Amino acid sequence: MVVVLLSGSINHINAQATKANVPTLKLNNGMEMPQLGIGTFAISYADAKMACLEAFRNGFRHVDCATAYRVEGAVGEAMKESGIPREEFFITSKLWVSDYADGKTLQSIDTILKRFQTDYIDLLYIHQPIGDYINAWKEMEKAVASGKVRALGISNFDASDERFHAIVDSMQIKPVALQIECHPYAQRNDIREKVKPYGIIIECWYPLGHGDEGLLSDPVIKTIADAHGKSIVQIILRWHIQEGFSVIPGSKNPAHIRENINIFDFALSDEEMTTMRSLNKDKRFFNMTLEQLDRMASRRF
Numbered sequence: 001m002v003v004v005l006l007s008g009s010i011n012h013i014n015a016q017a018t019k020a021n022v023p024t025l026k027l028n029n030g031m032e033m034p035q036l037g038i039g040t041f042a043i044s045y046a047d048a049k050m051a052c053l054e055a056f057r058n059g060f061r062h063v064d065c066a067t068a069y070r071v072e073g074a075v076g077e078a079m080k081e082s083g084i085p086r087e088e089f090f091i092t093s094k095l096w097v098s099d100y101a102d103g104k105t106l107q108s109i110d111t112i113l114k115r116f117q118t119d120y121i122d123l124l125y126i127h128q129p130i131g132d133y134i135n136a137w138k139e140m141e142k143a144v145a146s147g148k149v150r151a152l153g154i155s156n157f158d159a160s161d162e163r164f165h166a167i168v169d170s171m172q173i174k175p176v177a178l179q180i181e182c183h184p185y186a187q188r189n190d191i192r193e194k195v196k197p198y199g200i201i202i203e204c205w206y207p208l209g210h211g212d213e214g215l216l217s218d219p220v221i222k223t224i225a226d227a228h229g230k231s232i233v234q235i236i237l238r239w240h241i242q243e244g245f246s247v248i249p250g251s252k253n254p255a256h257i258r259e260n261i262n263i264f265d266f267a268l269s270d271e272e273m274t275t276m277r278s279l280n281k282d283k284r285f286f287n288m289t290l291e292q293l294d295r296m297a298s299r300r301f
């Protein structure tokens with residue numbers, strides 16, 4: 001094993017130790033995205049930086065972020081301190097509603113770039129299908145043209161069929177990904193079918209049910225976990241990977257972060273995948289109607 005150390009950079013990461021065999025997904029614009037990433041929702045700035053550094057040390061290169069999480073700066077600091085070349089990372093953010101259109105979008109993208117300490121964002125999502133999302137998307141397309149953003153995605157556009165089609169069928173640049181809540185208790189079969197003709201991948205938020213105790217102690221998953229000598233969480237993440245999703249579990253616990261990437265040395269059998277699929281009960285852990293989302297349009301970050 002080759003250990004690369006740069007003087008003065010104690011966090012510099014051993015390049016050999018970080019491959020971790022994370023597969024990539026080919027996006028509909030030709031880019032490759034590491035299938036597993038780390039999420040950064042609902043954690044403090046300090047925890048987000050620590051979690052990213054621990055994740056990078058163990059092979060994660062994909063980070064899911066958003067302006068609304070207020071930790072883009074922490075991700076940027078962790079990328080810089082890691083000493084890992086920028087091109088190894090796949091960094092996403094999500095444009096918040098108060099930054100949609102009206103002359104604000106391009107300026108907000110520049111602010112995100114500053115916080116990430118980088119000159120491009122790999123994938124920029126539009127966070128919610130509310131407000132002036134159409135003109136925001138057109139501005140995001142300009143950021144792609146200028147090289148500041150490499151791919152565009154839609155987040156939570158499962159909330160409205162009309163708004164989904166307004167982007168997917170009518171805009172010049174098609175989304176590469178749709179980010180939605182998805183886990184074994186809500187497997188989202190309808191929306192998965194809907195994105196197929198467009199070659200849009202599904203990226204799962206709340207992939208562990210946001211830590212739901214019932215899901216993380218499910219007896220059926222426990223039986224599969226015991227058969228593989230793995231944890232329930234590892235089986236859930238492995239199921240996501242074998243379903244072809246991109247998956248972005250969040251954690252501020254270093255042991256959990258290491259556990260969450262240790263899923264590429266085994267596989268679930270067809271029978272086990274069938275058993276996992278049988279757990280679907282369309283149970284969402286985050287429920288918000290389009291009307292409630294529309295009311296969020298005035299929130300500022």
Ligand SMILES: NC(=O)c1ccc[n+]([C@@H]2O[C@H](COP(=O)([O-])OP(=O)(O)OC[C@H]3O[C@@H](n4cnc5c(N)ncnc54)[C@H](OP(=O)(O)O)[C@@H]3O)[C@@H](O)[C@H]2O)c1
Pocket residue numbers: 038039040041042064065127155156179180204205206207208209210211212216233248249250251252253255256257259260
């Ligand atoms: N687009 C959107 O609107 C949207 C909405 C929500 C989330 N997201 C994105 O999706 C990401 C994932 O969602 P999430 O973080 O809310 O929920 P999640 O990944 O489903 O679950 C996170 C919870 O699981 C626990 N956990 C993680 N690994 C574990 C392990 N190995 N063993 C036991 N517990 C474990 C974490 O606790 P510990 O910290 O103790 O490990 C945390 O409480 C977010 O971070 C964010 O990037 C996007």
